Structure formats: structure tokens, C-alpha cells
Amino acid sequence: MIRRISQQRLFSSVAEQLQTRLFELTRAHEQVTTGKVVRKISDQPDKIGQILTYQNKTDRLKTYRENLTVALSRWEATSGALSHLGDLLSQIKTLAIRGANDTIGEMGRKALAAEVNSLLEEVFNSLNQNWGNERLFIAPNTPSPWEVVRSDEGSIETLHLNRTNNRARSIALEGGEFFTVGLSLEEVALTPNEDLWIESLIQLKEGLEANEGEGIRRSLEGIERALDHISFLQSLTGATLARARLIHERIEESLTSSQHQLSQLTDGDILELITRFQQEQIAYQSALAVSAKLLSLNLLDMRR
Amino acid sequence: MPSVNSTLAIARRALLAHQTALSTTGENIANVNTPGYARRRAEFTQGPRVIEPPGLVLGSGSQVERVIPVRDQLIEAMISHAQNERAYYSALSESLQALAAGLGNLEGPNLPSALSQFWDAWHALARDPSSLPARVNLQQVAQGLVSQFHQLARHLNFQRSLTNQHIENTIKEANQLLSRLAQANGNLTGSHSQVIDDERLEMVERLAALTGATYRLEDNGALTIQLGTTLLLQGTVYHPFNITPSQDGNYHPSTLTIGDVPIPQLKGELGGVFEFLIQDLLPLISHLDSLAVRLVQRVNALHLQGWSLNGLTNIPFFHPETSGIQDIALAEPISRDPRLIVASLFSDSVDNTIALQIAGLEEERNEEGKSISEETALILTAIGTRAGEVDAIRQSAQASYQQIENWRDAVSGVSLDEELTDLLRFENGYRAAARLISTVQTMMESILEMVR
Numbered sequence: 212m213i214r215r216i217s218q219q220r221l222f223s224s225v226a227e228q229l230q231t232r233l234f235e236l237t238r239a240h241e242q243v244t245t246g247k248v249v250r251k252i253s254d255q256p257d258k259i260g261q262i263l264t265y266q267n268k269t270d271r272l273k274t275y276r277e278n279l280t281v282a283l284s285r286w287e288a289t290s291g292a293l294s295h296l297g298d299l300l301s302q303i304k305t306l307a308i309r310g311a312n313d314t315i316g317e318m319g320r321k322a323l324a325a326e327v328n329s330l331l332e333e334v335f336n337s338l339n340q341n342w343g344n345e346r347l348f349i350a351p352n353t354p355s356p357w358e359v360v361r362s363d364e365g366s367i368e369t370l371h372l373n374r375t376n377n378r379a380r381s382i383a384l385e386g387g388e389f390f391t392v393g394l395s396l397e398e399v400a401l402t403p404n405e406d407l408w409i410e411s412l413i414q415l416k417e418g419l420e421a422n423e424g425e426g427i428r429r430s431l432e433g434i435e436r437a438l439d440h441i442s443f444l445q446s447l448t449g450a451t452l453a454r455a456r457l458i459h460e461r462i463e464e465s466l467t468s469s470q471h472q473l474s475q476l477t478d479g480d481i482l483e484l485i486t487r488f489q490q491e492q493i494a495y496q497s498a499l500a501v502s503a504k505l506l507s508l509n510l511l512d513m514r515r
Numbered sequence: 516m517p518s519v520n521s522t523l524a525i526a527r528r529a530l531l532a533h534q535t536a537l538s539t540t541g542e543n544i545a546n547v548n549t550p551g552y553a554r555r556r557a558e559f560t561q562g563p564r565v566i567e568p569p570g571l572v573l574g575s576g577s578q579v580e581r582v583i584p585v586r587d588q589l590i591e592a593m594i595s596h597a598q599n600e601r602a603y604y605s606a607l608s609e610s611l612q613a614l615a616a617g618l619g620n621l622e623g624p625n626l627p628s629a630l631s632q633f634w635d636a637w638h639a640l641a642r643d644p645s646s647l648p649a650r651v652n653l654q655q656v657a658q659g660l661v662s663q664f665h666q667l668a669r670h671l672n673f674q675r676s677l678t679n680q681h682i683e684n685t686i687k688e689a690n691q692l693l694s695r696l697a698q699a700n701g702n703l704t705g706s707h708s709q710v711i712d713d714e715r716l717e718m719v720e721r722l723a724a725l726t727g728a729t730y731r732l733e734d735n736g737a738l739t740i741q742l743g744t745t746l747l748l749q750g751t752v753y754h755p756f757n758i759t760p761s762q763d764g765n766y767h768p769s770t771l772t773i774g775d776v777p778i779p780q781l782k783g784e785l786g787g788v789f790e791f792l793i794q795d796l797l798p799l800i801s802h803l804d805s806l807a808v809r810l811v812q813r814v815n816a817l818h819l820q821g822w823s824l825n826g827l828t829n830i831p832f833f834h835p836e837t838s839g840i841q842d843i844a845l846a847e848p849i850s851r852d853p854r855l856i857v858a859s860l861f862s863d864s865v866d867n868t869i870a871l872q873i874a875g876l877e878e879e880r881n882e883e884g885k886s887i888s889e890e891t892a893l894i895l896t897a898i899g900t901r902a903g904e905v906d907a908i909r910q911s912a913q914a915s916y917q918q919i920e921n922w923r924d925a926v927s928g929v930s931l932d933e934e935l936t937d938l939l940r941f942e943n944g945y946r947a948a949a950r951l952i953s954t955v956q957t958m959m960e961s962i963l964e965m966v967r
Contacts, residue, residue: 351865376866
């Protein structure tokens with residue numbers, strides 16, 4: 212059966228076909244110029260859930276990576292500072308051993324005391340060194356955690372560490388895990404027995420100045436404990452750094468995978484997009500040519 | 516034996532009949548682009564028979580008994596239903612598409628990315644809890660999040676007022692159509708066929724598309740219109756749609772009545788718009804409002820416990836009286852002085868406990884096991900998915916309507932080629948009838964010659 216085709220049907224069908232082709236051509240053009248197949252929430256609703264999930268995951272992984280980068284950087288600075296403290300304590304220990312020998316004489320001990328005093332200042336400065344705009348070994352700047360009494364010459368006579376709620380910090384990682392960042396001043400300055408080991412250095416300096424062999428030998432024990440404490444912290448820092456690097460690597464891998472998945476969902480293959488654009492261009496041109504031919508035909512024109 | 520005059524009468528009738536047919540064809544050609552126009556057909560019938568004794572039966576020529584619009588009743592009934600479905604899903608789909616389009620680009624600013632930046636800024640503060648730049652950044656990012664909520668609120672309010680306006684206009688148009696159809700029923704005169712005229716058909720189809728109403732053509736040619744079992748129009752009496760806004764300023768299907776009778780189920784464009792309002796827009800606004808309130812309450816609960824850089828405590832981060840996305844705002848002290856942003860749990864420490872806990876809210880789950888970010892993504896996904904699903908149904912409804920429309924067009928539409936063929940056909944008929952007159956004239960002249 213032949214279906215009648217009305218004039219309105221013919222024209223509206225042609226217009227509809229041209230509109231469809233033009234719409235597809237415009238969409239292909241947009242995709243080629245942006246390289247994205249999904250740009251708006253309304254573009255491909257079935258994929259939006261996955262895209263938002265991967266976007267969220269990617270953003271979170273970037274945050275965790277940034278957290279860990281900062282943590283790594285701080286732990287590296289901590290490792291350097293502890294190594295320096297260890298070196299200083301070793302030097303002080305050598306001086307203490309020399310000073311403990313009674314054959315050195317009063318003049319020799321005074322000379323050693325001056326050297327110890329200088330190293331003591333350096334140890335104190337190392338404990339209070341800055342990292343960025345704050346202390347490397349975490350403690351508030353105001354009020355100062357230290358109460359320091361200095362002699363008229365400016366050398367340290369007594370030191371007291373104010374105990375506060377100060378503590379080391381953590382950063383968040385994937386899956387609700389936390390990772391400790393750096394050491395608090397208390398953790399570094401106090402041994403596990405809560406002794407302020409820097410007092411041993413003051414004791415050594417005083418012993419050397421007073422030429423008291425017994426006092427020097429007693430301080431040596433404290434210096435040994437300080438060295439043990441610092442080397443324990445060094446190994447802790449080393450292990451933490453190794454762990455941080457592993458986690459960083461894992462986050463990088465997850466991030467790459469997540470970005471890849473996201474790209475699979477939103478990005479288009481440029482070759483495919485260009486081919487599609489060309490196809491749409493040809494289809495539109497054909498539709499225009501065929502429509503122009505079709506619409507120009509009329510029985511009236513054939514009547515002689 | 517027929518007289519020469521009777522032959523002349525036959526020729527005259529044929530001329531008139533073909534003239535009518537030509538004029539019908541002319542009208543069809545003239546209305547080739549008139550929407551809703553059904554082509555007319557001139558129905559030729561034989562003239563009354565004349566019995567001449569003995570037993571000679573002669574015709575009296577042809578005549579056009581009536582000119583009728585060509586329509587198929589079954590197709591008309593089908594198209595009314597298809598139009599109702601198409602209008603329902605078109606209205607719903609267009610509203611959902613407009614709603615989804617305003618929820619933001621995936622690459623540009625949108626709520627999930629603003630939330631993500633907000634949590635990131637808290638992580639940055641947790642990394643450096645004594646930092647003022649980290650606080651300034653957090654203050655700006657939080658302000659950006661608040662603006663994103665406000666932008667969303669403006670978009671949703673705009674959609675809401677558009678939808679309410681749409682409902683108002685649809686009801687107004689439906690009532691006007693009912694009034695005009697009642698008037699048309701009253702203007703009917705004389706005898707009417709079972710064929711509905713174009714103008715009334717267009718009006719009743721528009722009414723069906725707007726409300727899902729159905730019609731019936733009575734024997735006297737009047738239209739009776741119903742919505743479900745409720746009568747909308749009978750004779751010249753019609754019952755208009757009434758609606759009053761409810762307390763929240765929105766229109767609800769429950770407040771829509773015909774006269775005083777509530778409407779059980781809405782269809783057509785009005786049904787689609789109501790479904791969008793009740794099933795999509797208002798729940799979305801409510802979801803986002805509760806999401807904003809949840810965010811404000813959880814962040815404030817932690818922020819109030821901590822100590823600021825300048826040694827102050829008990830400071831809310833967001834305005835505590837937030838009721839939704841429209842009025843969410845930073846607490847006044849926070850927007851004035853970023854140093855008041857809290858990171859530490861203790862006044863004598865530079866710990867990051869509070870900043871870390873607030874950053875951790877990103878992964879905190881509610882009783883349904885969803886985090887704030889997941890819930891946001893889910894809300895947007897749900898709108899996107901629904902817009903996609905409804906659009907697929909709309910396309911199917913459109914295709915089905917188009918199919919029936921094509922059938923109708925095949926029956927009722929004007930084809931210029933066909934009309935031109937008819938034009939030639941009737942022209943030939945007219946010419947032949949004219950030739951008959953001239954033949955009769957020659958006959959008459961021959962007879963007259965005999966008497967000279």
C-alpha cells in the first residue's frame with residue numbers, strides 16, 4: 212500500500228532531518244574542540260555517577276598526596292636535625308671523655324668548658340630551629356616553651372621546659388588512616404624517663420668550669436642516655452620516612468589509576484572524534500543537497 | 516424521450532459540480548501550510564433518475580452532495596492519547612533538562628568540586644595549623660562553597676517559580692479552551708455530521724495535551740469533554756480548573772480541583788509539570804537543604820570546641836541558624852577575621868586536632884552510610900540519571916506520536932501533487948461539460964435551421 216505524503220509532512224521531515232544532522236554536527240564539533248565527550252551533568256546521565264565518584268576520589272587522593280608530601284618533607288628535615296644533634300652530642304661526649312681525665316688540668320678543663328658551651332648553644336638552637344614559619348620540633352612559639360636563665364656573659368645556666376598539651380601532629384590518609392608528622396619538642400628534649408637531657412650538657416659545662424672530675428663523669432652518663440635517645444629517634448624517623456615513601460608511591464599509583472578511569476569516562480579519542488566530525492559533516496552536506504533537490508520538485512513545474 | 520433542455524440541464528449540473536470540486540481543490544492548495552487542516556473531498560453523486568416510459572431509465576447528471584474533511588476516527592482517538600503522553604513526558608523532560616543544566620559543568624565550578632576544595636583547605640590547615648595564609652585560603656574557599664550553595668538555591672528557586680508559572684499558565688489556557696469549546700457547542704446550528712470541524716478539533720486536542728482530557732462527539736455535533744470520570748464540558752456548561760497555592764507558596768496537585776471536585780490523577784502537560792515539582796524539584800531542594808544543615812552542624816560542633824590563633828574559643832564556623840542552601844553563610848566573626856578559624860584543641864598548643872577532625876568529616880557517614888560528598892554526588896547523579904531516563908521515555912512517546920501523526924497526515928494531509936492531479940481531472944471534467952453545452956447549442960441551431 213502506498214502511503215500518501217502530504218506537503219507539510221515532506222517539509223517538516225526535511226527540516227527535522229536537517230536539524231538532527233546539524234545538532235549532531237555541532238555536538239561533534241564541541242567534542243573535537245574540547246576533547247571531552249562528557250562536560251555537563253546532563254550530557255551522559257548514566258555515566259555521571261561514575262564520573263563524580265572518580266572525580267571525588269581523584270581530588271581526595273591529591274589531598275592525601277599533598278598531606279604526605281608535606282609529611283615527608285618535615286620528616287626529612289627532622290631526620291637532618293636529629294643527625295646534626297647526634298653529631299653535636301658525639302662531639303660533646305668526646306670532650307666529656309677528655310675532661311673526665313684528671314690529667315688534663317684546670318686550664319685544659321676551662322678550655323673544654325668554653326668549647327662545650329659553644330656546642331650547648333648549638334644544641335639549644337637545633338632544638339629550637341624553625342621549619343617554615345614554625346618550630347621544626349613542634350611547640351608553640353608564644354609563650355616560649357623554655358624558661359632560660361643566662362649568666363652575665365650570656366651562657367646558659369639553667370633550662371626548664373614548660374610542659375603543655377603540646378603533641379606531634381597527624382595528617383589524614385585514605386580509608387580514615389592517620390600518619391604522624393614530625394616530633395614534638397617534648398619527644399626530642401625529654402628521654403623516656405622524662406629527663407631533660409640538655410641539663411647533662413649544662414652539668415658537664417659546670418663540671419669543667421669548676422674543675423670537678425666527679426661532676427664531669429656523672430654528666431657523661433646523661434650524655435650517653437641523650438645519645439641513645441637521639442639515635443632511637445633517628446631510627447624511628449628513618450623507619451617512618453621509609454613508610455611514608457611507600458605510602459606516597461601507593462597513593463601515586465591509585466591517583467594514576469583513578470585519573471585514567473576518569474579520563475576513560477570523560478575524554479574522547481581524538482582520532483575517533485575527528486572521524487565522527489567528518490562523518491557528520493558529510494551527512495549534513497548530503498542532507499542539504501538531497502533536501503534542496505527534493506523540495507524544488509513539483510508537478511506544477513512539469514505541466515506544459 | 517429526454518428533451519434537449521434536459522441534456523442542457525445535465526451539462527449545467529456537471530459544470531457546477533466540477534466548479535465546486537475545483538474550488539475544493541483550490542481550498543486544499545491554499546491550506547497546504549495550515550496546521551491541523553484536513554484536506555476536503557468533494558463527494559460526487561449521480562443526480563436523481565428520470566424514468567421515461569416505456570422502461571427507459573435516464574440519469575440527470577452529477578452533483579456534489581457534500582464536501583467533507585477527510586479524517587479517520589480511530590486515528591483521531593489514537594492521536595489524542597499519544598499527544599497526552601507526549602505532552603506529559605515533554606514537560607517533565609524539559610523541566611528536568613533545565614534543572615540538570617543549571618547544576619553546573621563537570622569542569623567548571625560545581626557543588627562537588629566546591630566541597631572537595633573545602634575539605635582540601637581543612638587538610639591544608641591541618642598540615643600547618645599555625646598558618647595564617649592557610650586560614651585566609653580556607654576562609655575564601657568556604658566563601659566559595661557558600662556562594663556555590665547560594666547559586667544553586669537561586670537556580671532551584673528560579674526553576675520553582677518557572678514551574679509554578681507554567682502550572683498557572685496551563686490552567687489558564689485550559690480554562691480558556693473550555694470556555695471557547697462551550698461557546699462553540701452553543702453556536703451549533705442545523706444538522707451536523709459525525710465529523711468534527713478543524714477549529715474545534717485543534718482546541719480539543721490542545722486541551723488533551725494540556726490536561727489529558729478526553730472527548731466525545733454527540734449526535735447533535737456537540738463535544739462532551741471529561742477528565743477521567745469528571746465532567747469538564749457538556750453542552751454549553753463547563754467546569755473550570757481551580758487552583759490555589761499552598762502554604763509554601765507552591766502549587767500542589769491536591770489543591771487543584773474541577774469546580775469543587777479534586778482530580779485523582781493528572782495527565783498531559785499539567786501532569787508532567789506537577790510530577791517534576793513534586794517528585795523532583797521539591798525533594799531536591801529539601802535534600803540539599805538538609806545536606807547544608809548537616810554540614811553546618813557537624814563543622815560547627817567541632818569548631819566550637821577548639822582554640823583560635825588569637826586564643827579564643829566557642830566560635831562557630833558557619834552561621835548557626837542556617838536552615839538550608841539559601842541562607843547558609845560563614846559565621847560573622849569568621850568572615851571578618853580568619854585568625855578566628857580554629858585548628859587546635861588546646862589553647863597552649865599548636866596541634867591540628869580540630870582541623871584534622873573537620874577534614875575527616877569528608878569521610879564521616881550518616882546512618883544511611885553516606886558521606887556529605889557522596890550524598891551530594893548521589894543527589895546530582897539522581898537528577899542526571901532521571902533526566903536521561905525521562906528523556907528516553909519522551910523520545911519513545913515522541914516517536915509513537917510521530918508515527919500516529921504520520922498516519923493521520925497520510926489520511927488527512929494535503930499533497931500538492933495529488934491536488935494538482937485533481938485539478939487537472941476536474942478541469943478536464945469541467946471542459947467536457949462545457950463541450951456538452953456547446954454540442955447542445957449546435958443541436959439547437961440545427962433544429963432552428965430546419966424551421967427557417
